[in-house]
């Protein structure tokens with residue numbers, strides 16, 4: 001706490017102001033008169049970073065002194081968003097920062113708003129990794145995040161006539177003030193080449209191509225800077241920066257080629273969040289960061305520990321989905337080829353360190369790499385994968401006993417990364433109770449039967465720092481008033497407000513906080529997008545990646561059906577709504593892009609309708625990202641979590657909305673099930689088929705056209721779309737979408753439509769009673785302690801990593 005006091009002392013007396021001024025002059029090289037907003041942001045960021053460095057050193061010193069077991073979180077994605085405001089929040093110096101900027105005549109909020117998002121992720125998986133970093137630092141787990149320092153993060157989304165278009169993201173065109181380049185941590189990473197047997201029996205892999213992995217470290221401060229972990233991101237560099245020979249011939253392209261090719265590995269994030277494209281470059285990215293991370297953590301271990309066999313006592317590696325699953329064979333390779341262990345022992349040591357989290361049951365999202373590609377890019381690893389597969393067969397099946405394909409790593413010419421990860425790991429977890437149960441009954445049924453104690457559940461969580469204290473100061477101060485300080489790091493304390501749901505005064509102030517956020521969002525939409533909405537209407541929000549299983553289609557179909565009814569029956573008790581959509585589609589996902597266009601087409605028609613303008617508006621701000629979520633979520637009244645049951649592994653947006661006092665309309669899918677358990681049936685709107693009912697309906701040959709015929713409302717809307725009502729300029733535009741809906745509807749939109757429509761009418765009725773709504777809103781926030789990522793991380797620390805969690 002000395003350090004914390006030091007940080008405070010250094011900020012209290014205006015030192016922060018001096019530090020900012022010094023950085024502006026001497027780090028940025030600008031006078032106050034000449035400084036731009038970006039310059040001020042750089043100066044403030046550097047000054048705040050300074051306050052994190054000492055506790056960072058102290059954390060590292062303690063980890064070594066106490067020889068703490070470390071956690072290494074390997075993830076292809078870290079969807080961090082902005083860092084300045086979050087660091088200021090964690091250090092508790094917002095007033096100081098705001099006052100210091102004010103003294104320079106600079107608006108603090110504009111400085112914060114100037115920071116580009118670090119969009120190094122696609123969606124749920126990447127954002128979860130970022131929340132986990134915050135929680136590991138706050139609860140005091142000695143941890144490193146390992147990932148890729150993409151030059152270009154997730155693409156920028158623009159709409160051209162309602163169609164999504166993608167533009168490159170370029171967060172690094174400006175200096176990134178939070179990172180430190182670690183030129184001493186650069187490792188050669190090989191690809192391709194040969195594997196040779198040496199006369200002493202040892203195996204040597206001689207790669208044909210080598211790229212350098214250069215480390216960039218970003219400090220990850222926990223609450224009040226008591227503990228500061230590290231995020232180490234790898235950037236690809238060429239071993240040979242420049243080829244002078246072609247240069248001297250004037251062939252500048254050839255001269256630059258080696259560097260360009262090498263750097264391609266960390267150039268851009270693949271924008272898919274479900275169907276892998278199976279590109280060789282993606283495989284190289286996965287191996288590049290995994291191999292660099294394993295080399296780095298083994299170096300750190302052997303620097304202080306003699307016996308490599310003891311690695312599992314001091315190292316726990318978490319594989320964030322199958323993307324780093326090559327870690328199994330790579331760690332075995334290091335132990336066998338470089339440390340001389342026998343294969344069997346090396347495999348046991350490696351498995352002792354590795355743990356795998358599965359984030360999706362979607363068959364098409366499970367990575368499979370063609371065996372011939374693996375032989376070409378990673379020949380030594382392919383040899384070891386065969387050995388691992390063989391050894392597993394022998395250890396689980398008698399010699400003559402046939403092995404079901406489902407437990408084979410290599411099958412049908414592919415390496416199944418899910419099976420490789422499962423077999424290489426000590427613990428495997430799902431991300432919600434329902435999802436973990438479904439893992440045991442579907443994709444990993446046979447492996448679960450062979451290893452019944454390997455799968456555990458760790459229901460996701462979100463950090464209450466960014467997703468409540470940071471993005472919702474209006475509610476946060478009300479909570480602090482009612483609960484006292486401490487809830488930010490012990491969210492269970494929010495339970496205290498449950499009885500206040502019956503306190504009219506508290507309800508009023510709770511609703512006032514919500515209205516404050518709705519007014520802020522209204523201003524944001526006007527300022528950024530020139531969109532005008534009615535801040536007193538119900539803000540009904542669905543924000544997430546566009547995917548058929550998330551059923552944005554069902555949402556917009558219901559909106560159109562409500563619109564039809566409003567026109568048919570103007571006195572019907574529809575609650576005035578602003579229906580907000582946000583989300584990107586993977587560039588190659590045609591149906592998702594068509595759904596975006598349909599939302600914009602129906603929005604254009606409905607928003608232009610004078611008759612219903614006061615009761616329904618449809619808004620789709622482009623380029624949904626972390627910092628936009630921080631404005632949308634606090635302003636939400638209704639949270640749309642309407643996925644086909646059994647297909648959303650957990651969801652994390654659902655938790656953020658409930659934490660911020662929104663009511664959920666949703667299916668019994670993912671973590672919605674656990675949200676309902678905690679908020680109670682009367683404070684949530686559940687509808688639709690359960691996961692088992694979905695499976696059953698599919699097995700019994702579900703006929704969507706019958707469901708459409710049975711629902712006049714749905715039939716009317718489908719016909720309107722098919723006839724081009726919302727696309728007069730191209731009546732056939734939605735042929736594929738309508739045909740799929742009538743003929744296939746794998747995601748049960750038609751089957752759940754009427755139940756969804758009815759649930760939305762219940763929402764309208766509930767909205768009419770402001771007191772009851774406010775009461776339910778309070779009773780959504782109160783029990784959200786379970787959904788703090790601090791609780792999730794404490795679960796991993798105890799059940800998976802077996803590490804201390806103490807600052």
Ligand SMILES: CCc1ccc([C@H](C)CC(=O)N[C@@H]2O[C@H](CO)[C@@H](O)[C@H](O)[C@H]2O)cc1
Pocket residue numbers: 122123124125126128272273274275276277321359360365367431460648649650651652670
């Ligand atoms: C290789 C292409 C690819 C890339 C990313 C993914 C991710 C696993 C998709 C993802 O983000 N899954 C989401 O993970 C969240 C965090 O656990 C869950 O809350 C969501 O339900 C799940 O869809 C799959 C396939």
